Amino acid sequence: IVMTQSPLSLSVTPGEPASISCRSSQSLLDTNGYNYLNWYLQKPGQSPQLLIYLGSNRAPGVPDRFSGSGSGTDFTLKISRVEAEDVGVYYCMQALQIALTFGGGTKVEIK
């Protein structure tokens, strides 16, 4: 399954919203009703961290300004009000089919 993210990079003013798109070449909706689409953020100098799992569930400790939506082949990660600590590279990843595959990443920087 090929994962395509857009945009490649994003420059955002603090306090403004941001949105990242992720599209899969096949539906990620399983027969159990879950979309096997996850979002990760790799902050500079750190390991990746889980943000959103199974399409729309925020991981423990993730601020509520982050939200995930979508189903099937089209997904979106939204940040309602970007903060300086949100800089890094955002990746979507599908876990429906092995081999697991990541999107190419979206680099978010602060203006």
Add this chain to the structure above:
Amino acid sequence: EVQLVESGGLVVQPGGSLRLSCVASGFSFDNYTMHWVRLIPGQGLEWVSLISWNGGHTHYADSVRGRFTISRDNNKNSLHLQMDSLRTEDTALYYCTKDASRGAVAYFDHWGQGTQVTVSS
């Protein structure tokens, strides 16, 4: 607290071998699927391999199948990646990750700090 600590990364020549290890703590290691994921410079993240909770099922990315072998020792809470016939394109930061699923594959809820593998002559 869940901890995943990788080791074994080195500079190695093309064609060489390396064995990465990951020691886990803070959870019931023998209950969860485990993965190796790598960060390739300038390219992003790539899933490498997974192993089921009891080692009975393993899967590999096409790019490493036949060269890498994943294994685990549940008595020692450890995960391994034997890397043979290394190529320059295997140069990456290798992460050990824990799956949130006990019996299948869902998402990585914890990552290690990574161990650097450099393949160069």
